[in-house]
Structures are given as structure tokens and as C-alpha cells.
Amino acid sequence: xxxxxxxxxxxxxxxxxxxxxxxxxxxxxxxxxxxxxxxxxxxxxxxxxxxxxxxxxxxxxxxxxxxxxxxxxxxxxxxxxxxxxxxxxxxxxxxxxxxxxxxxxxxxxxxxxxxxxxxxxxxxxxxxxxxxxxxxxxxxxxxxxxxxxxxxxxxxxxxxxxxxxxxxxxxxxxxxxxxxxxxxxxxxxxxxxxxxxxxxxxxxxxxxxxxxxxxxxxxxxxxxxxxxxxxxxxxxxxxxxxxxxxxxxxxxxxxxxxxxxxxxxxxxxxxxxxxxxxxxxxxxxxxxxxxxxxxxxxxxxxxxxxxxxxxxxxxxxxxxxxxxxxxxxxxxxxxxxxxxxxxxxxxxxxxxxxxxxxxxxxxxxxxxxxxxxxxxxxxxxxxxxx
Amino acid sequence: xxxxxxxxxxxxxxxxxxxxxxxxxxxxxxxxxxxxxxxxxxxxxxxxxxxxxxxxxxxxxxxxxxxxxxxxxxxxxxxxxxxxxxxxxxxxxxxxxxxxxxxxxxxxxxxxxxxxxxxxxxxxxxxxxxxxxxxxxxxxxxxxxxxxxxxxxxxxxxxxxxxxxxxxxxxxxxxxxxxxxxxxxxxxxxxxxxxxxxxxxxxxxxxxxxxxxxxxxxxxxxxxxxxxxxxxxxxxxxxxxxxxxxxxxxxxxxxxxxxxxxxxxxxxxxxxxxxxxxxxxxxxxxxxxxxxxxxxxxxxxxxxxxxxxxxxxxxxxxxxxxxxxxxxxxxxxxxxxxxxxxxxxxxxx
Amino acid sequence: xxxxxxxxxxxxxxxxxxxxxxxxxxxxxxxxxxxxxxxxxxxxxxxxxxxxxxxxxxxxxxxxxxxxxxxxxxxxxxxxxxxxxxxxxxxxxxxxxxxxxxxxxxxxxxxxxxxxxxxxxxxxxxxxxxxxx
Numbered sequence: 001x002x003x004x005x006x007x008x009x010x011x012x013x014x015x016x017x018x019x020x021x022x023x024x025x026x027x028x029x030x031x032x033x034x035x036x037x038x039x040x041x042x043x044x045x046x047x048x049x050x051x052x053x054x055x056x057x058x059x060x061x062x063x064x065x066x067x068x069x070x071x072x073x074x075x076x077x078x079x080x081x082x083x084x085x086x087x088x089x090x091x092x093x094x095x096x097x098x099x100x101x102x103x104x105x106x107x108x109x110x111x112x113x114x115x116x117x118x119x120x121x122x123x124x125x126x127x128x129x130x131x132x133x134x135x136x137x138x139x140x141x142x143x144x145x146x147x148x149x150x151x152x153x154x155x156x157x158x159x160x161x162x163x164x165x166x167x168x169x170x171x172x173x174x175x176x177x178x179x180x181x182x183x184x185x186x187x188x189x190x191x192x193x194x195x196x197x198x199x200x201x202x203x204x205x206x207x208x209x210x211x212x213x214x215x216x217x218x219x220x221x222x223x224x225x226x227x228x229x230x231x232x233x234x235x236x237x238x239x240x241x242x243x244x245x246x247x248x249x250x251x252x253x254x255x256x257x258x259x260x261x262x263x264x265x266x267x268x269x270x271x272x273x274x275x276x277x278x279x280x281x282x283x284x285x286x287x288x289x290x291x292x293x294x295x296x297x298x299x300x301x302x303x304x305x306x307x308x309x310x311x312x313x314x315x316x317x318x319x320x321x322x323x324x325x326x327x328x329x330x331x332x333x334x335x336x337x338x339x340x341x342x343x344x345x346x347x348x349x350x351x352x353x354x355x356x357x358x359x360x361x362x363x364x365x366x367x368x369x370x371x372x373x374x375x376x377x378x379x380x381x382x383x384x385x386x
Numbered sequence: 387x388x389x390x391x392x393x394x395x396x397x398x399x400x401x402x403x404x405x406x407x408x409x410x411x412x413x414x415x416x417x418x419x420x421x422x423x424x425x426x427x428x429x430x431x432x433x434x435x436x437x438x439x440x441x442x443x444x445x446x447x448x449x450x451x452x453x454x455x456x457x458x459x460x461x462x463x464x465x466x467x468x469x470x471x472x473x474x475x476x477x478x479x480x481x482x483x484x485x486x487x488x489x490x491x492x493x494x495x496x497x498x499x500x501x502x503x504x505x506x507x508x509x510x511x512x513x514x515x516x517x518x519x520x521x522x523x524x525x526x527x528x529x530x531x532x533x534x535x536x537x538x539x540x541x542x543x544x545x546x547x548x549x550x551x552x553x554x555x556x557x558x559x560x561x562x563x564x565x566x567x568x569x570x571x572x573x574x575x576x577x578x579x580x581x582x583x584x585x586x587x588x589x590x591x592x593x594x595x596x597x598x599x600x601x602x603x604x605x606x607x608x609x610x611x612x613x614x615x616x617x618x619x620x621x622x623x624x625x626x627x628x629x630x631x632x633x634x635x636x637x638x639x640x641x642x643x644x645x646x647x648x649x650x651x652x653x654x655x656x657x658x659x660x661x662x663x664x665x666x667x668x669x670x671x672x673x674x675x676x677x678x679x680x681x682x683x684x685x686x687x688x689x690x691x692x693x694x695x696x697x698x699x700x701x702x703x704x705x706x707x708x709x710x711x712x713x714x715x716x717x718x719x720x721x722x723x724x725x726x727x728x729x730x731x732x733x734x735x
Numbered sequence: 736x737x738x739x740x741x742x743x744x745x746x747x748x749x750x751x752x753x754x755x756x757x758x759x760x761x762x763x764x765x766x767x768x769x770x771x772x773x774x775x776x777x778x779x780x781x782x783x784x785x786x787x788x789x790x791x792x793x794x795x796x797x798x799x800x801x802x803x804x805x806x807x808x809x810x811x812x813x814x815x816x817x818x819x820x821x822x823x824x825x826x827x828x829x830x831x832x833x834x835x836x837x838x839x840x841x842x843x844x845x846x847x848x849x850x851x852x853x854x855x856x857x858x859x860x861x862x863x864x865x866x867x868x
Contacts, residue, residue, distance in 0.1 A: 122801045132746055133767055136848060136858070137825050138797060138804050143812050146795035154793070154837050199796040243773075247814045247822040248765075252793055399829045432806045433828055433846040433862065441845040470847075470857055479859060483751040483845055706868035715867045717829065726806055734802075 001098040004234045005224030005386055007217050008037020009343040014212035014331035015181040022056050022112035023068045029213035029336075030069050030108055037217035038227045043102035044075040048089030048109035049335035050082050054124035056112050065108065082128035083284060085109060086214065086338025087370025087379035091237045093218040094381070103220045109336035110213035121209050125334070128373035130245040142206055142285065144246055144374040146198035149287040151252040153200065156302025160200055163286040164191035165308040167204050167328055170283060173315055174325020176355030181210050181331030205286040210331030214340035224386065230350035231386035235271060235365070238264030239379045246374055255288075257378035258295040258369060265367075265380040273297055276382065277363035278319065278348060280341035282371035283326040292369055293321065296380070320359050323348055338370035338379065349385040388513040389558040389692070391520065391551035392454060392701070394446020395664040396439050397544045397651065397711040400429040402724045404539055410721045411534040418539045423625025427652025429719060430528040430543040431727050436466045437476045439545035439657075440526045441483045447522075447547040448484065450556065450701040454549055456486040460518025461493075463508050465501025465656045467574070467581075468528045469494050480524065491518075498572060499621055500682020502526070502546070502656035507688050509550045510559055520551045525660035529653065532580035533730055540624050542652025546660035546708075556701060557667060557676070557692040561608045565600035566686030573683070583683075589627075592685050597621065597631045600687035601679045605635075608691055612636035615691075616674035619662035621681035622648035637677070644669045644709075651712055656682075663692070665708035672696040740856040750860035753785040753843065755821060764821045787843040788866055789817035796832045803849065811835040815863055828862040840866040 010032025012025045020028065026047065034042075047065050052058045062076035079089040086109030093107035113121055126135040129144060152158045168188055174180040191204040224231045240260035243249055249256070266272055273296065281296075283289035290304040298319060299307055307313060313321035324330050324344035327337055345366040347353045368381045403426045408415035418424050430439070448454060462477040469476045477492040495501040495508075502525020509523035526545030531537030571592035574581040584592075597620060605611060612618070618637045620628035625648045632642045645662030647654075654661055659680040666676055672694055679689040725731050748754040749767045757764045758772040759779040766785060771778055794813035797804070804810065811827035813835065827835055828846060841863035849858040 119801050119803075134824050136860070137812065137862075138800070138807070138810060139812055139824065140797060140799075140801065142799070143795045143797050147793045147812065147814060150795060150837065151793040195799070196796075197799045199798070201795075203799075245824065247824045252814070431828065433826075433848070435847055435857075437857075437859065438845050438847055445845075479751070482747055483859070485752055710868065715829075715865075717831075729806075733805075 002100060003221040004094050004097045005219050005221055005231045006234065006342065006346050006383070007219050007224045007227050007229050007231050008033050008039070009216045009346045010036055010214070011179050011340060011343055012213040014179050014210050014333060016114050017211040020211065022052055022058060022061065022110055023064055025112060025211060025213040026065045026108060026110045027068050029215040030106060033106065033215035033217050038229055039104050039217055039219070041104065042071060042074055042106050043104050044096060045106045046077050046079055046089040046092045046108065048079045048085035048338060050080060050085050050111060051124040051127055052112070054120070054127065056115050081377045082372035083282070083334045084338055084370045084372030084377040084379050085335040086340065087368065087381070088239060088338065090216065090339055090342050090381065091239055091379055094234050094237050097218050097220055103223050105218045106215055107218055107339055108213065108215035109339035111333035111335040112211050113209045113333060114211050133245050140198065142198040142201050145285040145287050146201045147246060148252050148291065148374070149200050152287060152291065155253050158290065158302065158305045160192055161188060162290070162305030162309055163205050164188040166283060166286040166289045167191050169308060169314050170322050170326040170328040173323050173357055174329025176357035177325045177330055178354055180325045180329050181208055182329050183325070201285055201287070207284045207327035207332035210333040212331055212333035212336050214336045214343050216339060216342050216346065230352065232346050232349045232383045233386040234381060235384050236265040236267070236269030236382040238262060238268065239377070240264065242376050244373065244376045253291065253301065255291050255295040255371065255375040255378060257375055258292050258371065261378040261380040262296040262369070265382050269382040271365065271382055276365045276367045278323060278359050279321055279367040279369060280324060280326070280344050281321055281369040283322055283328050284332060284371070286328070288371065289321065289326070292371065296369065315357060315359060323353065323357050323359055338368070341368040341370055342381065345383050349383060387559045388510050388550050388552050389555040390548050391554055391556060392447040392451025392549035393546065393556065393664050393667055394443045394450060394705060395544065395546040395661050395708040395711060396442035396446065398428045398430045398434055399715055400431055400717045400719050400727070401426045402429050402719055402721070406721050407539055421626070422539070423629065423649050424539055424652065425649050427540060427542040428544055428654070429724055429727055434543070435470045435528055436464070436468050436526045437470055437479045439528070439543065440464055440476065440480045440524045440547065443526065443545040443547035444480060444484055444522065444524060446705040447549050449705045451549045452701065454520055454551070456484045459486045459490060459520045459522050459549065461491040461509060461512050461521040462486060462524070463493050463495055463505035463522065464524040464526060465495040465497070465503070465505035466526050467496055467498055467501060467655055468530070497686065498682035498684050499623070499655045499658060500680050500686050500688060502660045503680035503688040506548050506660065507562060507564065509548070513550045513552055520549055523548045523550060525656045527655035527657050529655040530580055530728060537581065537583065540653040542654045544651060544654035544657040544661050546657055546664040548660070554697065555695050556697050557694050560691040560693050561604060563600055563604035563607055563689045564686065565596060565603060567596070569596070569683065569685035571683045571685055588683065592683060593623065593627055593681055594631055596685045596687045597679055597681050598635060600689040601635050604689040604691065610691065614675055615641060615677045617644055617666045617670060618642050618677040619645035619659050619666055620679050621659045622646065622662065623653045625649035647712060661708060667694065667698065668702055668707040668709065670694045670698060672698060743856070743858045753861065754782050755785050756780045757783045764819060766821050766823050785821055786818045789815040789841060791835065791837055791839045791841060792816050792822060793837060794827070794835050796835065813863055815841055826862045829864045842866040
């Protein structure tokens with residue numbers, strides 16, 4: 001496979017974006033990415049989107065997005081893998097360019113989540129769990145992660161304070177991100193005193209409901225270099241799946257698909273975790289960030305919580321996690337999230353992270369981990385400054 | 387004759403006290419407690435209904451039946467005035483849940499509080515006639531009384547299930563008698579949520595006349611007298627009526643005690659005398675005679691004479707006794723929770 | 736928009752009778768039933784009925800519930816390991832949610848699981864209750 005580059009990125013505002021529709025959010029991000037990269041055309045388009053059908057009753061958004069980008073005619077493909085839709089959209093673009101089929105591909109992701117009420121959003125998101133044997137019994141997404149959190153607490157002594165430390169850290173990072181939905185600081189006490197959603201997860205342990213889109217331009221090395229813009233190189237991509245229902249997993253305290261996806265990505269990249277300086281990981285709930293860090297091998301099981309409390313994963317820590325603010329503070333438009341993570345990796349590696357959240361010491365290699373459902377899919381990418 | 391080869395009951399764990407209901411409506415709790423001998427009643431939570439109560443009672447009946455293969459059950463009849471569907475049988479779900487489908491006859495019965503004993507009667511008759519090896523008669527209700535109405539203090543939930551057969555009996559049915567006239571004492575029109583009743587007219591001319599009519603006829607037919615029985619069970623719309631009808635017929639308080647559940651259970655409608663029978667079987671000994679008479683408004687009574695066999699000693703404690711369900715792990719709820727559970731609050735969904 | 740009742744109807748054997756797949760080669764049991772043993776790829780299986788008691792492996796208490804679960808809220812949701820080792824997810828009922836904990840002994844009870852609006856079909860299945868009796 002030939003080398004693949006990311007040469008430009010774009011994001012819409014994340015949040016309750018009442019004045020912009022799904023197609024407009026996509027155009028906001030996509031046109032920014034095109035402008036940022038300087039490309040004059042796209043060979044094809046991937047759009048990650050989890051549930052436009054349930055959120056705005058619109059399917060067939062690949063063609064819709066190409067059309068409203070003014071590029072009707074190009075090949076366009078929608079990618080769906082729940083909350084990992086964006087990360088897999090990026091993977092498809094990477095594979096298409098790497099294979100030599102195309103030279104310039106856009107990997108985008110979009111979700112418009114606020115045109116339905118809380119029940120509607122919960123129902124749409126619940127589609128990422130086993131409808132017949134989890135959701136049927138009243139499972140919600142906070143509930144599924146809460147069950148993993150209880151198991152993790154029972155096995156390793158993880159505490160609510162450790163979970164809160166993750167939220168506090170990510171909100172601090174997000175407070176410096178101009179597109180973040182909730183760009184403000186929170187405190188451990190604030191998290192612990194917030195409404196309990198699903199024991200032991202408080203509302204401030206949960207990522208929000210968000211409208212938003214993100215897009216990146218993926219090109220061949222030749223095109224990337226010719227454009228003369230800051231570039232990063234995609235070193236490896238790994239995707240893995242696990243059993244859909246939590247009850248079928250032997251160990252509820254680890255995300256097996258994340259372990260496998262990371263192994264695959266590192267193998268492809270020819271790198272190891274110690275070569276990486278920072279990561280964006282899928283913190284849909286605070287417990288998810290801890291479990292993913294343990295699953296990819298950054299920490300021993302049970303050690304990620306104390307590490308978060310000790311500041312090891314802070315922006316100025318030894319391994320910054322979620323410099324963007326993560327899903328927690330930046331927002332979690334599910335289909336866009338995986339692409340938005342790549343946007344952050346690009347910005348950090350090219351020294352363009354705004355608002356004072358640039359990781360000190362010019363990081364050279366970053367990693368993005370994006371997850372679907374309660375961990376039945378995980379997709380990992382390793383990227384290096386070019 | 388045919389008889390019972392397996393029996394079981396199921397009750398909700400939730401209870402509401404008479405005082406809690408009386409407080410809301412400014413009613414006089416002592417007059418319900420003393421006058422009608424009602425202290426509290428069972429309340430089904432939103433995830434419990436006639437079908438779920440029937441399944442749990444039937445599973446216990448199957449445990450006590452020991453060797454009965456559900457596939458050998460030829461009929462399933464559920465008597466209830468609170469079938470969850472107006473159209474779609476309750477029995478099909480129960481039959482499916484116990485693995486008795488598809489070669490089985492099924493009907494849902496409705497005759498106010500007598501529907502349960504009807505289900506038992508018809509099940510028994512099929513077996514007795516040799517139509518099938520086993521038949522299942524279930525009595526179950528999650529009855530509703532209109533808010534503030536006298537019935538609200540008694541309308542309760544519970545179920546009992548009886549597998550009828552010819553061999554390996556727990557209780558042999560020695561004789562039966564049914565008695566019925568057209569009596570407008572209590573009714574619920576199609577599409578109405580709560581039943582209506584004719585107040586004090588439901589007593590003398592309805593409950594007492596009918597229960598006595600059936601009981602006296604059966605005693606006469608069988609040539610037995612109240613003193614011949616170890617126990618007796620009557621329909622119990624409240625605590626007082628069965629006490630009085632027992633006394634007037636010549637039965638003693640000791641005879642009705644094991645099956646006299648209404649003071650703490652409330653009126654389980656179709657379930658009332660069948661659950662009382664289940665509780666009575668739990669404490670009976672081989673050879674005991676049990677007199678049972680149901681009552682359903684409209685109005686009719688089914689009376690039975692059961693003779694307990696030695697198998698009772700073997701099966702009694704294979705599963706939980708009815709009194710344990712009545713006495714243990716009780717959850718008391720307030721009127722607000724009760725109103726939510728019984729869907730008495732107008733909601734948007 | 737409402738779903739046809741065919742969707743829940745085809746699940747009745749496993750929801751009503753707790754039927755599961757036991758694969759011949761591995762002896763492993765899966766609930767709900769599957770066509771292929773994920774461990775061996777084997778398709779030869781027998782249908783077994785699962786035991787009705789087990790222990791809570793993990794749980795949560797859903798305190799912010801979708802409105803269709805409003806009348807039961809707050810409710811506990813648990814993953815239970817049945818006595819044969821098979822695991823399933825379900826709701827706890829008839830219990831003070833503050834008493835639910837990992838390791839709690841539970842029994843399956845047949846319950847109404849969902850009601851699709853006031854007019855729709857009722858869905859039944861099993862919930863967990865503390866194993867009192």
C-alpha cells in the first residue's frame with residue numbers, strides 16, 4: 001500500500017446548532033477542509049453517519065452531501081458503524097487512497113441530533129446496542145457503560161472521583177477549543193454533585209447530544225506534497241469488532257475490540273505505543289476513557305483512573321489524552337466524532353491547535369481511537385507529522 | 387372423579403394499607419377495617435398482569451405436579467375480569483410460556499369473580515369425561531376499583547393455578563354444584579375502565595343468596611354437613627362476607643381460617659376462593675375434606691368438595707406456600723405510587 | 736411509527752421459555768440462541784431451557800429513563816450469570832434499587848417487559864427478582 005496523507009481539515013461548530021441542518025453542517029465542515037487543503041476536486045467522498053434516518057428521517061446522505069457540496073457526480077459512500085462511523089469513514093478513505101484507486105478523498109462525518117427530543121435521541125443511540133436483548137429490557141447507553149463501570153469498580157477499586165478526574169481534565173482541554181460544545185471548566189465536586197443518570201455515572205460523566213460535522217482531506221503522498229500545506233502521514237489503521245451484547249463478553253472491564261484494533265494499527269504502522277506522544281480516545285463516558293487506555297496498553301488494568309487523578313493524561317502530562325476536550329467537552333455528534341478526532345491529531349501534529357491547547361514539545365506521532373456502541377467496534381489510527 | 391394433580395399461587399409483593407387510601411379520600415378507615423375487615427390489599431406493579439401472574443402460578447403448579455409433561459395438558463382456561471387484552475387470549479401466552487403449545491384447547495373465561503372457579507370446573511370436567519389427560523384451570527386478576535369507591539379499598543391482584551388429572555391426585559374432587567341466576571349487582575360495560583356496583587344490594591340478595599344456594603345444594607347432594615369438613619373456602623370480596631356466610635351455613639372460623647386471606651390480601655376477584663384453596667391445601671393433611679364455594683356477580687357460584695390425598699405431604703413444600711407469599715418480602719407503597727402503578731394518572735404516553 | 740408484532744413474536748421461545756442454543760462440539764450454551772458457535776463454527780446444536788436462578792455480575796440503576804419506562808423509574812438493570820454459567824441482561828423488579836448489588840442472588844420471573852402505547856401489543860419476557868423463596 002502506498003503512503004497516505006491528511007492535508008487539510010474542517011469542522012462545523014459543535015453544539016445545539018439550531019440554525020444549521022444536517023446537510024448544512026456537512027457543508028460547513030467539508031468546505032472548510034477543502035479550503036484548508038487547497039484541493040480543487042475530490043475523487044470520492046465518505047460520510048460517516050450513525051442515524052440520520054432516526055434523527056432527521058433522511059437516509060441516502062452520501063448523495064445528498066455530495067450534491068450540496070456542489071459535487072454531484074463523484075462517488076459518495078455513507079459509512080455506518082454507530083459512534084465509530086466517523087473513524088471508519090476515515091479508514092475507508094485511507095484504504096481507497098492507499099490502494100491507488102483514488103488520489104484525493106474526503107473523509108467526513110456528520111450527525112444532526114437535536115431535531116428530536118430526549119426520547120428520540122435515546123432511541124436512535126440505542127440502535128447501537130442489541131435491540132432485542134438489551135434495549136428491550138430498558139438498557140440505555142449510559143446504563144451499558146454504567147454496568148461496565150460497576151464491574152470495573154468492583155474489580156479494581158476504581159472510584160467516582162477517578163471518573164470525575166477524566167471529565168474535569170477533558171473540560172479543561174475543551175475550554176480552549178473554539179468549536180467545543182461545552183468550553184468551560186468543571187470541578188470534581190461539580191461532577192459528583194451532578195444528577196445521577198445511571199449509577200455510578202453522573203450527567204457530567206456523559207458526553208452530550210451534539211450537532212456537528214467534521215471533514216478531512218486524504219491524499220496520496222504526491223498530491224499532499226504538491227499542495228505545499230502542512231501534512232500528516234497515516235501510518236496505520238486497525239479496526240476490530242466484539243460481541244454486540246455486554247452479557248456475552250467474558251470480561252466487562254476491558255474493551256477487547258480496542259485492544260485488537262490498536263494491535264492491528266501498530267502492526268501496520270510498524271510502531272509501538274511508546275512511539276506515540278498523545279491520543280484522542282473515545283470518552284463517550286468517563287469510564288470509557290479509562291477502559292480504552294487500559295485496553296490499548298497505556299496503563300495496566302485498574303491504573304488509568306489513578307493516572308488521570310495524578311494528571312498524567314493532562315495536556316502537560318506525560319501522555320496527553322483528548323487535547324481537543326474529547327467527546328465530553330467538545331461534543332459528540334456520533335457520526336462526526338471519529339473524523340473530529342483526526343482533525344485534532346492533525347492540528348496537534350502540525351502545531352495548529354488553537355486557544356492554548358497545543359501540546360508542548362511538538363509531538364510527532366498521535367493516535368485516534370473511535371468506538372461504536374458499548375465497544376462492539378473500535379477503530380484506531382496512528383498518524384505522524386509529515 | 388378427577389382432581390388436582392398440581393397447584394400453585396402467585397401474589398404481587400406490593401401492598402397498600404386501608405389507611406393510606408382512606409387518607410386521600412377523607413374516608414373513615416376504621417369502618418373499612420372493622421366493618422369490612424380489610425387491612426391492606428395487594429397491588430400489581432406495572433410489569434405484572436393477569437398473564438404474568440398466571441404463568442408464575444402455573445409454573446408452581448407444574449413443580450407440585452412433579453411428572454406432568456406440559457405437552458400432555460389438553461386445555462388451558464384462565465378465568466379473569468382483567469385479561470390484558472379485550473381481544474387476544476391470555477391463555478395462549480401462558481401456554482406458550484410453559485411449553486404446552488400447540489396441541490391444546492384454550493379459552494379465556496369471564497364471569498366477574500367466578501371466572502376462576504369456572505376455569506377449574508371446566509378443566510376438571512374435561513379430564514373427568516376422559517377428553518384429555520390433564521387440563522389447566524387458572525384463576526387470576528389484577529382488578530381495578532374506581533378511585534374513592536368502596537371497591538378501591540378491596541380490589542387486589544393474585545392468581546392460583548390448578549392442573550387437573552385423574553391419577554396421582556393431590557386432592558380428589560368428590561362432587562360439585564353450580565348455581566346461577568340473572569343478578570344486576572355488579573358489572574362493567576365494554577370500554578369502561580372501572581366496574582359499577584349496586585352498593586348494599588350486592589349483599590343479601592346477591593352474594594349471600596347465591597353462595598348459600600350453591601353451598602346448600604351441594605351439601606344436600608353429597609349428603610354431607612359442615613362438620614364433616616376440615617376446611618372451607620368462600621369467595622371473599624372483603625373479610626366480613628365469607629365469615630358471615632360461613633357462620634350462617636354452619637362452618638366455624640377455624641374451618642375458614644387458612645383460606646381467609648381477604649383482610650390482608652384484599653379481593654383478588656377471580657383469584658379469591660382459588661387462592662384460598664391453594665393456601666388451604668398448603669396446610670391440609672391426607673384425608674381432609676375441603677369445602678369450596680366461589681361467587682361471581684351477575685351472579686353465580688361454583689361449589690366443590692375436595693378430598694386431600696397422601697400426596698399432599700410430598701408436594702406441599704416443593705415450592706413456596708401461599709401464606710409465605712402473603713406474609714414475606716412485602717413492599718408497602720403510598721397512594722401516589724399506587725396511582726402510578728394502576729395507571730390512575732393521566733399521562734402523555 | 737410502530738413496529739409489527741412479528742418482530743417480538745419470533746423471539747417468544749427465548750423470551751417466554753428461556754430457550755438457548757447448546758452446541759454439540761463445544762458444549763457451550765448461548766442466549767439468545769445462535770445458528771453458529773462463535774468458538775468452533777459448529778452448527779450442530781440442541782435447544783435447552785436455561786435455569787431460573789443466578790447471580791448479579793454487574794448492574795446499574797437507570798435514573799434518567801426513556802419515557803416509556805417512566806412508570807418503573809428508577810429501575811435496576813443487571814447482567815446475571817445463571818447457575819449454568821450463561822449470562823443475560825434484564826431488569827430487576829420488586830426491589831428497592833438501593834439494595835441491588837453485585838453477587839446478589841436472583842430468580843427469573845415472567846413479567847410484562849414493554850407496552851407499545853396504550854393500544855399496541857404487549858411484550859412479555861423475564862425480569863429478575865431477589866431470590867426470596
